[in-house]
Amino acid sequence: MPYHTTSTLLTWITFVPAIGVGVIGLLLGLKPLLKLKQGTLDRLSRLLALICSGASMVMCIALWSGFDSTNTGIQFVHHAVWIQAFNIEYFLGVDGLSITMIMLTGLICFVAVVASMPWGLPKENKEHFSRRSVPGYMAMILLLEMGMLGVFCALDFFLFYVFWEIMLLPMYFLIGIWGGPRREYAAIKFFLYTLAGSMLMLLGMIALYFASNPTTLIDGSPCAHTFNLIKLATENDFGTAGMLLGVAFPKIVWIGLFIAFAIKIPMFPFHTWLPDAHVEAPTPVSVILAGVLLKMGIYGILRICLPILPEATVWARYGIAIFGVINIVYAAFVCMAQKDLKKLIAYSSVSHMGFCLLGLAAFTSQGISGCVYQMWNHGIISPALFLITGVIYDRAHHREIEGFGGLAKQMPEYSAIVGLAFMASLGLPGLNGFISEALCLVGAFPVFTLLTVVSVLGVVITAAYYLWTIQRMFLGPLNQKYANLADLNWRERFTLYPLAAIMIILGVYPMPILHLMNQTLDELVAPLAAAVGL
Amino acid sequence: MPNLAINLEGFRNIVPELILGGVAVVVFVLAALQRTSTDIKQSPKGAAARGKKRWQDVLFTNISALGLIAAFVFLFYPSRDGSTTLFFGLMVSDPLSTFFRALVIGATFLCVLLSVGSPSVARDRKGEYHGLLLVMAMGMCLLAGSNHLLMIYVAMETVSLCSYLLTGFDGRLDRSREAGLKYVLYGGVASGVMLFGMSLLYGLFGGLSVQELHQAIAASSALDTPVGQWAALLAVLFILCGLGYKIAAVPFHMWCPDVYEGAPTPFTALLSVGPKAAGFAVLIRFFYGIFLAPGDMENLIPAADSIPWVLVIGIISAVTMTVGNFIAIVQNNLKRLLAYSSIAHAGYVLMGVTAGGQEGFQAVSLYLLIYLIMNMGAFAVVSAVDRLHNSEDIRVYQGLGRRAPLLGLLMAIFLFSLTGLPPTAGFIGKLYLFAALIHQGGFWYVALAVVGIFNSVVALYYYARVLNVMYLKKAEEPVVTVSVGNMATVLATLLAIPTIVFGIFWQPLAKAAQWSANLFH
Amino acid sequence: MGENTFPLWLIPFLPLVGAFINGAFGYRLQRRFGEPVISAIGVSLPWISFILAAIGFVKLQGLPEGQAVISQLWTWVEVGEFKVDMAFAMDPLSAMMALAVTFVGSLIHIYSIGYMHKDDGYWRFFCYMNLFMFAMLTLVLADNLLLMFVGWEGVGLCSYLLIGFWYKDLNNAKAGMKAFVVNRIGDFGFLIGFFILFWSLGGEWSEAGYRTTGAFSLHFGSLPAMIDSMATKTLWGVPAPTLVGIFFFIGAAGKSAQIPLYIWLPDAMAGPTPVSALIHAATMVTAGVYMVARMNFLYVLTPTAMTVVALVGAVTALFAATIGCFQYDIKKVLAYSTVSQLGFMFIGVGVGAYWAGTYHLLTHAFFKACLFLCAGSVILAMHHEQDMRKMGGLGKPMPLTRWTYWIACVAIAGFPVASGFFSKDEILWQAFNTDALLIPGWIPWLLGFVAAGLTSFYMWRSYFMTFTGKTPEVHGHEPEEQRPAVTGVLVILAIGAILASFLGLPHLWMHIPSAIQQFLSPVFGAAANLKTAGYGHGTEWLLMIASVGVATLGLGIAWWLYRGRTSTIPERVLKTFPRIHKVVYNKYYVDEAYQATAIRGFLGLSRLSAWFDFKIVDGMVNGAGTITRAFAWIDGAIDTYIVDGIVNLVAQTVKAIGARLRRTQTGRLPTYLAGLVIGVIVLIVLTRFLSDVYG
């Protein structure tokens, strides 16, 4: 069915941050004319960032309230022809899959912007990232937010790709300019990995385009091929598309796309960029990276690989599951051996994204819902974890787990929050992490019995390394070096408490989120389930 | 026996070239007059004299700029959609030639603006400088429009001679002369080899214009004998050598880095775009004009099978981009780095030539147009920085993002575009190239595309290296924000705009390129 | 299938409220108003829960048999067939548990007022204790497996928090972590069992993969009816019920400290004594027993699983008892006795005598809580001295403690009229009489029988060592009796330990089934038709007398050896068999073994994979990685190890190639021209070759 424009809300959500970027740029340009002081400029850009990301978040809530979860089609469509010459359309829309991610992005970006404020920092800490060339920083954050929202809204493959790439540059600069000691290395590593991936995606995209059947653009004009993701999924069967590079067309294209997405997930063995990026990136950037960027990979698989190349996905499902299990168990083991708190959390992200892979590979409704819900929960929990790391790093200026001890006495409130976040992350029942992990495992079990058993072992290890970390950092006699660390300040409370609240609420009452996605995901996975005879 | 009318008809089609030639003559004359006048008056090197010279700089710039604009205008008036051969098939005026003529005129125009106040051109030689630029522009136009081996040779030599002189133009530097010498000798050999190839072709098929050759090859039995095949093969490859030298494709690229580094920066900018574009126009016209089946953009005539030149060009393309990128990684001089990057880009464009067909040519035209914009921009920044620090070494770029935010930003934009990341125009160019290849779909085509992909990633590494230096590294010396208000900066800014805009909406470009990409109108 | 009028959810919810208040504001409250406010909140709410539970119990009586009080809140998770409600149910079993938990728990809260006096973590303590009550009540009142799992993990978390309550001593913290991780290993079993149960209810596995056949449910109410459809299904070639049973039992073993997962319980004694009493004696550790009893309808389907449960229980009972005989730390003695008693319970539920096992759970809750609290008061009196060798003669200064401890000993040692006798004896008889196992019933009976004797011995040993003999000087002054808040609780529990016996007066004496059996029968209906060996009353009498005899024997030996702390025989005995004593005293070195094998292996593995990630994976991505490292190793540049990843692929390899290629650009014209000519020649050759390949 052709989706005609019903609302421009998504366009607003996506491009409000871009407006912010523009204004900041304008201020920078006019700085000499208006005789702006650097200080004023910084404050202005901080304000702009708060306003824009806040506005985006509010509009996301509006989106949520307006969303009809019983309708499995695309909603809030904004659809127009963009480049007639290449049959490219400007096609934004949400369904049960993307709405969760859009809301998550809106929330996390706002949190990240708040976390980028220097409030409550000691004055003498001049080199803190939140005080270094602020306008550029804020512009980059907003640009990044635009890219991420765009990816989740886009329903035209080309548009999707453009937004996907747009995310690259700000991330590169954010890590590279405001990052830690080895930032150059981390930034270029991130950049190269991701670019390699997206180049593969480019080829896959073009290949799909030329293999697609003639159809019509939204303005009714006929087109020989299409980038429209919906049409690619519904009006084409690439199973019959012959060979490419000597391999069956769907398989080779699927592999190309999957690698592109797997790098973002990140899936073993493409995950080594993540720890470096996280360790070097400033806290809010890690928050966004873990909270939203890692979701792009799975989202891409669900949005593109599954519906467009079902037979290839079915063909590859064991591979996906196995890699998922490797992610879970292997990364958990790696966590045990980490000395740097941030690195540990980075690897735990790798481990948790493994559940998503396992869940989606099963093609059961529990698995797929668990996968997306796990994305959501990880998007809530891991930002909290990184904020926590930031808190201690701002105070102690290092993250060596062994370097602390007995902090529970010194910073009770902080310890409590850490405890909660860790428990949520290790899947304590009653907190949100448990629901999604359980769903992934339940969903995967009937199909991959033994693999699931192995990955449940991962749950045990997860508990082990988190508790061990707590023990080493917070319990035992207080390390006198830190006898005067301050507890949480208001900025940190403002960022951490909402996330903590969500962890608890969605643990006991997850249906609001699950309702949004269930129907869409069932429809998405139904043909594949049928293909494997579930 | 063609009558005179046709010739007069023909002249109407080369008005731009005539204008360029005419303006060039005027400039030369003025320059001569000014030279003699100053020589006679023996004017002391006083403020007045210098002021006068600056005034002359402005004068010559304006004259040549106006001339170029006029040429550009008359290029599209009268509008020429159809395809007409002129002067007994010496030249052809069709969309392809029109597009590339516009391209080279534009490039020259930008070069003229970029040369304003350029330290590498002595003030009292501005006249000759601009004159040569105009003649070179004319030559490139003729080259783009030439349809006949003789014409190709003559036009190419015109371009070459001017470039030799302009390369050696920087009176301050020995490296400039050295580059010029290398260039002239290398060029001489290359064109000589090409000429020999032409002679063989002429002998084999008894024609010199593309159409004659086309019919002759389709008809003649020369290719059936092994000797004939050998001869034809040699001929084709010799000519390819000449053209490859013009577009700086491996293995005919070795002159390129030295010349780019030695030549005056503004001229390097032109050199990296203009002759390349004209060369590609000839490449397409010669090969496809001869070997395409009549009236069919997609398929070649059977005779072409005996010479797998498409495959050869494909291989050259792969090698060119790889070599260019790999060597670029270890460069520390920005001009030289851009030289190697331009070799790599020639490789990219060759992907389009390999793909062939409507889409292939469209991709080539589009890419060259975009490359013109972004590369000119990059060189504009380089020459702006050159004026700040009087050096192109990568070290002087350290912390540029802080010291000269505007220049840094512009450079970043152009580099991202050269890398081919959305939302910049460079990405669109790459998109069309890859699209053309993948649409062909054969194993080798896709393989070539994969090589291209790999190269784009490698390329990122050295472009990002510049970014690292500009943004990620802290400047050692205390950070002083320098504001650069000169022509180069303005030009760079103006070029940055289309670099972004065409990345977001490139419909008109695509249409124009499509219109140009047709040999049979 | 139940009525929905009574707000059961309040029973767990109220303690949660208490936990929240004390957790969020306790710190300030305590500083502002002092301890009373804290304890007022912390203690009152569990009592209200107890009252509510009592009311619920009454309501339950009002319902026709086989029905339960239900309170349905909302749909918790619903995805496809996987539908779980946030709902609580009270059937006889959970009623009994709820009452026991709230009653004993509340008592222990009161006790804590005295015990935790002047501890600056006072508020934290009551917060955790209330949180524990919430979790435990959720566990017993949950209406479905998943919600039960919430409580299941919750109690684990609370025990983690409470064991490590005095976290400034790192050993306590470590003990807590050990407890949690071992519990997690148990949870692994629970989860797997849970998955198999869920999926094998509504479908089955075959060569072709999984196929859905019927309906799914996780609600205890509807499970018994559906369970029979499972009997025929298999997974990995094993009958589904057996798998589920065994995996669930792994979970139970983790929670209830059975071999091989019992190791955490003795260490858990690091926590404050009320915690040991509440969590590690009365309530949490019995969760495993409760769960097996709860799933009785499943276990009756699978003799294999039953045998495993019974046998493991029996072995644990004996094993722990032997260790208990040689401990000197009074809490350690009680800890191992707990492990051993739990073993008895598992014998009960293993052989299908679910009501007996549950009954023992109940009685144990009373007398073991009593014992621990007595120990607590002794420890207070001795100023946190736990070694019995330094005690003795405490009977005189603290009579209440002494006599309550005495009663509890009578009960646990299994002398008639005291509750322990009836429950344990019923278990042993049922074990002897069963024929539902793969092994003859007398094997678990024999193990249990010996264990019973040892139990009697080590309990009396502890009694005599602590309360008889001459009183020691502690810090220069006499130990004295504790304040009423402590002793009162002891008395109540002791009375409970006696009275509980009347719930279980055996059929044999009354000629009617015991009250508890009747009360629980609707839950354990499935067990009714298990095969018995059919021994008569004679045998039962015989066994009863035998067990009294063995208990007496244990008492006698303890009397002989430890009465008044005068005899020197024990020392001599130990001197004669030093090696044996050493081994047993050190708990058979099980912990050491685990340390040496499992834990070290685990950590080693983690280090290995970290190394792997660091070197190989990054190395794989970077083709030059290994070579680079080789060079680095040669010239000892270690930090070359650190650079890794694809950046290196480009940086090392490509840069190297680039540098090589760059050399061709010599700057000499002849080279360039040569390049041109060679280029042409190469092209010619290439083209010829290609055209031969093609043409």
Place this chain on the structure above:
Amino acid sequence: MSHVGLEHFLVVGAILFTLGIVCVLTRRNAVAVLIGIELILNAAGLNLIAFSRYGGQSLEGSVFVLFIIVLAAAEAAVALALILAIQRRLKTVDVDRTDSLKG
């Protein structure tokens, strides 16, 4: 003595071409290289003339040669100018010495 035919001219042309190539490859003196180039150009020119004479084809070939001669002269002029400039600055016309630009 046999009649001189096309082949002879072609052979001479080929030889000239080869000599030219060899010359530009081997000689180090810029002027000598220039001479080599001239040889190559003349080889091509000879071919063209021969073909247009013997091939019985149009006069285009002959015309072409005229252009070649003109352009060759122009090119030689430019080249010599540059060589002179180098000579003045570096006091050498050895193309092996002029290698400041490399890499």
